Amino acid sequence: MKKTTRKLLSLAMASAMAASLLTGCGGGGANETTAAAGTEKTEAGKTETEAGSTEAAAEGTADADYSQDVITYGMTQAWDTINPYGSSSGSIYQNLVCDKLYDRLAFIEEAGTDVTPRGAKSWESADDGKAAVFHLDENAKWHDGEPVTASDWVFTAQLITNPKFDYGLRSEFNTWAGTDDTGTEESEKSVQVEAVDDYTLKINFKSVIPVEDWLILHNKYFYVLPEHLLKDMAPEEIKTSDFWKAPVGSGPCTFISELSGSELQLGSFADYHMGAPKFGKLVLKVIAATNTITSIAAGEMDGFFQAPTVDDALAAKDMGLNVEQSAEPTTVAVFLINNQNVPDKKVRQAMSYAIDKQMLIDQSLQGQGVPATTCIIPGSQYEFGTKWERNVDKAKELLAEAGWDSGKTLKMVVTSARESMAAVIQQNLAEAGLNIEVQTVELATMFSGLQDGTYDLGICGSTAMDYPLWMAGYYDNKNATYCQITDTKYAEIQDAIAAELDEAKRKELINDYQELLYDEMPLVMLYNGYSFSVKSDRFQGYNGFEGGVNNQKVWEWSVAK
Numbered sequence: 299m300k301k302t303t304r305k306l307l308s309l310a311m312a313s314a315m316a317a318s319l320l321t322g323c324g325g326g327g328a329n330e331t332t333a334a335a336g337t338e339k340t341e342a343g344k345t346e347t348e349a350g351s352t353e354a355a356a357e358g359t360a361d362a363d364y365s366q367d368v369i370t371y372g373m374t375q376a377w378d379t380i381n382p383y384g385s386s387s388g389s390i391y392q393n394l395v396c397d398k399l400y401d402r403l404a405f406i407e408e409a410g411t412d413v414t415p416r417g418a419k420s421w422e423s424a425d426d427g428k429a430a431v432f433h434l435d436e437n438a439k440w441h442d443g444e445p446v447t448a449s450d451w452v453f454t455a456q457l458i459t460n461p462k463f464d465y466g467l468r469s470e471f472n473t474w475a476g477t478d479d480t481g482t483e484e485s486e487k488s489v490q491v492e493a494v495d496d497y498t499l500k501i502n503f504k505s506v507i508p509v510e511d512w513l514i515l516h517n518k519y520f521y522v523l524p525e526h527l528l529k530d531m532a533p534e535e536i537k538t539s540d541f542w543k544a545p546v547g548s549g550p551c552t553f554i555s556e557l558s559g560s561e562l563q564l565g566s567f568a569d570y571h572m573g574a575p576k577f578g579k580l581v582l583k584v585i586a587a588t589n590t591i592t593s594i595a596a597g598e599m600d601g602f603f604q605a606p607t608v609d610d611a612l613a614a615k616d617m618g619l620n621v622e623q624s625a626e627p628t629t630v631a632v633f634l635i636n637n638q639n640v641p642d643k644k645v646r647q648a649m650s651y652a653i654d655k656q657m658l659i660d661q662s663l664q665g666q667g668v669p670a671t672t673c674i675i676p677g678s679q680y681e682f683g684t685k686w687e688r689n690v691d692k693a694k695e696l697l698a699e700a701g702w703d704s705g706k707t708l709k710m711v712v713t714s715a716r717e718s719m720a721a722v723i724q725q726n727l728a729e730a731g732l733n734i735e736v737q738t739v740e741l742a743t744m745f746s747g748l749q750d751g752t753y754d755l756g757i758c759g760s761t762a763m764d765y766p767l768w769m770a771g772y773y774d775n776k777n778a779t780y781c782q783i784t785d786t787k788y789a790e791i792q793d794a795i796a797a798e799l800d801e802a803k804r805k806e807l808i809n810d811y812q813e814l815l816y817d818e819m820p821l822v823m824l825y826n827g828y829s830f831s832v833k834s835d836r837f838q839g840y841n842g843f844e845g846g847v848n849n850q851k852v853w854e855w856s857v858a859k
Contacts, residue, residue, distance in 0.1 A: 364566070365578040367857040369837065372585040372593065372602030376559045381542045382521035383458055386466025393518050393848040394603060395582065398564055400521035400547040401446070403432055403499075404513045406847040409626045409675075410763040413510050416572065417446070417522060417548075418499070421513075427506035427799050428475075434497040437571040440524050441546045441553075448493035453525035455491035455501075459483040463533040470519045473512065475502040506797040514765065518848040522548060550575050550853040560584050576839075576856035591832060594619060600837040600857075603845050605629070608663045611830030620833050624843045626675055627668050627826035628763065631658070632772075633723065634748060634756040635821050638782040640708070644700040646819040651693040652730035653723055655686055655825050662719055663827045670823035672812045673769040675762050680805065682812040693730035707733040710755035711744045719757060748780040756780065761846050762826060766808045767792055773820060781821050787814065 373394075378385035382396040401417040418432035438446040458465050459474070461482050468481035476488035483489050490502035503512070524546055528536055544553050550572065551564035562582040566575040585593060591606060591614050593599035606614065615621040633653065635646050655669040668676040669686040712720045717738055724734045734755065739747070747753045758780070762768060772779055773788035791811050798804040831842020839854035 362576070362859075364576045364856070367577040368579045368581060369577050369600050369855060369857060370581045370583060370598065372583055372590055372599050374585060374587040374590065374602065374604040376584045377562070379542070380545060380553070380556060380562070381537065382523075383463070383465045383467075384537055384542070388467050388519070390845070390848055391603070394845055394850060395562060396521055397549065397849045398551040398580070398852050399545060399549045399553060400523070401438065401549050402517050402521055402849070403451075404517050405849055405851065406514060406517065406844075408841060408843045408847070409624070409628050410514055410765055410847055411626075413513050417451075421509050423509045423799065424500070425502070427508065427797075428504075429500055429502045430507075430509035430512060431494070432499040432501070434499060435571045436497050437569075438548055439569045439571070440526075440548050441567060442524075442527075443569070444524070444526055446522060446548045447496045448499040449496070450522050450525045451499045452491050452493050453529065454521070454523045455489055456483070456487050457523065457528075457533055457536070459489045460533045464537050467519055470516050473503050473505070473507060473516070475504050506799065508796075508799055511796065514763075524548075551580055554579070570853055572851075572853045575853050580852070580855070591617075591619070594832055594834055597834070599834070601831070601833040601840055601842065605829040605842075605846075606832055608666050608827070608830065611832060612664065614832045620835050620837075622831045622833075622842055623666075624829040624831075626677070626764065627828045628675065628761055628843075628846065629667075629827040629829055630670065630760050630762045631662070631719070631824040631827070632758050632760065633822035633824050634758060634780045635819075636748065636751060636754045636780075636782045637820055638751060638784070639754045642700045642702075643818050644696040645702060646822070648693040648696040648700070648702075648730055649727060649732065650819050650822045651687075651689045651696070652732065653726045653822060653824065654688050656688070657722055657726075658719055659825050659827070661722060663825070667825045667827035670826050672815045672823060673762070674766060674808075674812060675764055676826055678764055680764075680766055680808050680812075682809045684812075684816055690729050697731055702731065704731050704733075707735050708754040709752075710734050710736050710757075711739055711747055711753040712736065712757050713741050713744060714738055716757045723757070745780065749782075751782060757824075763847065766811060767795060783820055785818075788820070 373391055375389070375391045377392045377395040378387055378389065379392070380395060380399060382400050385392045403416060403418045405414045405416040407414060415435070417434060417438060419435045421430060421432045423429070424431045434446070434448060440446060455474070457463050458468060459471060459477055459482055469479070470481060471477060472479050472481040475490035476484055478484055492500050494500050527541065527546055531539060550567055550570045552567050554563040554565050556562045561584070564580045564582070566577055568574050585599065585602065587604060590599065590602045590604070591610055594601070595617055611621050633649070635649065640646055659665060659667040659669065670676060671684050671686050674681045710720060710724070720736045724736055727734050737753070744753070744756055748756045770792050772781060773783050773792070775784050775786050775789055791807060791814060795804060795807045795811060798807060829843055829846070833840055833842060836858045838856045838858050839851070841851065844850050
């Protein structure tokens with residue numbers, strides 16, 4: 299049996315490549331949604347839920363009252379909806395909002411370095427790796443006081459795989475036995491997610507999947523819903539139900555009110571099994587990225603989601619604000635190569651040798667980064683040891699061996715935010731004998747042009763995690779990816795890694811994977827950069843980097859007295 303919190307050999311494979319590159323956005327009209335009509339009122343006009351939140355705050359310690367403590371948190375993009383299964387974007391903003399109202403089985407630590415208990419207090423693989431057994435926390439409750447049981451998790455699993463329930467991200471659950479490739483049940487309630495007893499949940503898989511891998515890959519999409527409140531509704535009616543006007547979840551926060559696309563007010567849940575947050579109210583506000591630092595400096599905001607640029611973070615530090623740096627360099631810049639238009643790996647290797655990654659780091663990150671070799675984060679325990687070096691002579695030698703036509707020009711596409719980086723790369727490649735024409739376009743045009751082969755090269759950014767397969771979607775031979783890869787060898791070794799339960803053998807496969815990527819050079823990893831977080835001095839218990847893996851320990855948040 300595996301321990302609940304083993305250090306991972308893996309983190310999240312991007313289930314959709316674009317999802318890791320684009321945060322997505324949402325939001326609706328300006329209509330305000332408040333607690334549903336008929337909810338009992340208490341003194342001062344508070345709803346029962348809101349009053350319970352106040353009681354929760356007051357009960358944190360014998361001599362502390364948190365009822366008047368308000369934390370204001372900025373979101374630079376709006377969430378789609380407070381229905382966890384009402385969005386098709388899968389955006390990180392959507393997940394971070396729902397994460398506070400509804401529970402998930404586990405918590406993913408910063409940069410995916412560990413998986414720790416949340417809705418489940420422990421778990422282990424079963425049936426030779428083709429199942430996962432979760433031991434649920436018996437203290438978990440719904441916001442109305444009812445216990446959360448395995449039946450609620452089974453009800454949710456059956457609902458989200460039901461073809462009558464409109465859910466755009468159902469394919470996230472196509473690894474479950476009893477579903478087809480789209481994540482839809484093969485027959486009525488055929489999905490093999492079962493309640494062993496009231497507090498033991500078993501998920502059966504189609505193939506071998508280490509339980510921690512499944513949690514990292516899909517836990518962010520699996521929110522438990524209350525069977526006792528939704529079971530009498532037809533699946534096709536649930537999405538448009540009034541339930542979502544004042545939802546009852548089991549997360550650390552209770553619903554107070556929502557101004558769609560603008561503001562969400564939440565309270566502290568008194569009976570949250572991980573501990574009640576020590577505040578009276580949490581206000582999530584949509585704020586322009588350009589106003590985040592100044593809002594904290596003015597005392598209008600306590601924190602915000604979206605890592606500031608290095609320039610903004612350093613400026614905030616000069617202003618005397620509370621600035622923290624991530625423990626690992628998890629932002630990445632990637633030089634994309636269309637492998638159909640540039641089929642010779644020697645040419646791709648030459649590009650890697652020619653690009654001055656350190657110059658890019660100095661220019662774009664003010665030195666706050668590390669040159670990258672493969673998709674493994676530099677310094678990770680899984681890094682296989684090969685280090686980047688710039689060698690223009692080696693690049694010229696490889697181009698000569700490949701018989702490169704010096705009169706040929708390759709088209710590189712970037713967005714306006716990457717123009718200065720593109721200029722450096724263009725100059726670097728010219729030194730080696732590669733002529734590059736740079737074109738600036740909108741983001742959607744860039745990605746579609748890379749996918750259909752209009753462009754040969756491009757630059758994108760993403761968030762890396764401490765998981766060897768997090769970039770697997772970039773090397774997908776079954777779909778039109780940004781690098782137009784048709785070779786199956788990447789998928790074959792990825793599948794072997796994903797199915798290997800023995801950690802020593804798995805690490806050997808990861809080394810082989812890195813050697814393959816370094817030799818074939820299907821794309822060039824430019825650098826990994828550090829992230830920064832800015833918060834007010836009064837905001838306590840906040841880790842500005844947990845949100846990068848779609849969850850936050852809100853139950854540890856408080857306001858300094």
